[in-house]
Amino acid sequence: MSDATVPPRLRVVIGADKAGHPYMSVLANDLRENALVASVIDTSRDRPDAATYPDIARAAAQLVADGSADRALLVCHTGLGMAIAANKVPGIRAVTAHDSLSVRASVESNNAQVLALGQGVIGLAAARRLVAAWLTYRFAATSTAAAKVDAITVYENRTRRHLL
Numbered sequence: 740m741s742d743a744t745v746p747p748r749l750r751v752v753i754g755a756d757k758a759g760h761p762y763m764s765v766l767a768n769d770l771r772e773n774a775l776v777a778s779v780i781d782t783s784r785d786r787p788d789a790a791t792y793p794d795i796a797r798a799a800a801q802l803v804a805d806g807s808a809d810r811a812l813l814v815c816h817t818g819l820g821m822a823i824a825a826n827k828v829p830g831i832r833a834v835t836a837h838d839s840l841s842v843r844a845s846v847e848s849n850n851a852q853v854l855a856l857g858q859g860v861i862g863l864a865a866a867r868r869l870v871a872a873w874l875t876y877r878f879a880a881t882s883t884a885a886a887k888v889d890a891i892t893v894y895e896n897r898t899r900r901h902l903l
Contacts, residue, residue: 746877748777752808754795754821755783759814762858766812766870775874780808796824796855800831803852811853812870818857825853829895837861842869846876 751770755763763783770779782798783790792815799811811833813821818835825833833853834845837860845851854873856866 749809750778752780752799752802752811754799755814756792758816759858763814792820793824796821800825800828804830813855816859818855821855850878
């Protein structure tokens with residue numbers, strides 16, 4: 740791979756509740772050692788054990804929405820609650836994925852910036868493989884999926900204006 744084909748390094752924000760912390764410890768180290776990652780910001784490090792997944796997911800998603808990070812990786816028991824909470828932040832597309840096709844499509848077809856995993860659903864070795872692969876995928880604004888993602892954004896913005 741030439742320097743011209745090396746994708747830009749990602750700023751990744753991470754977060755886990757108590758149920759996802761054991762996996763997140765391993766995944767955070769993997770991220771820090773990955774050449775595709777420029778920085779890792781942990782939204783759950785300074786939070787007490789009582790911090791809930793909605794608080795952690797919102798904090799991580801907000802950093803992505805604000806442009807302080809490119810992507811977020813969140814872990815709880817199933818990944819579902821983290822994704823739901825992150826999706827409440829305007830401009831965020833968060834998914835729960837536990838297989839390689841879903842992880843790839845989440846980025847390449849849906850331009851999802853947030854991946855949520857469930858420690859109670861997936862083995863650690865699989866989670867590590869999926870996260871490593873997730874870092875290699877990029878959304879192409881010229882792809883056929885771009886118009887669909889744009890339609891989602893238009894709907895989100897219209898709905899948000901209606902609520903204000």
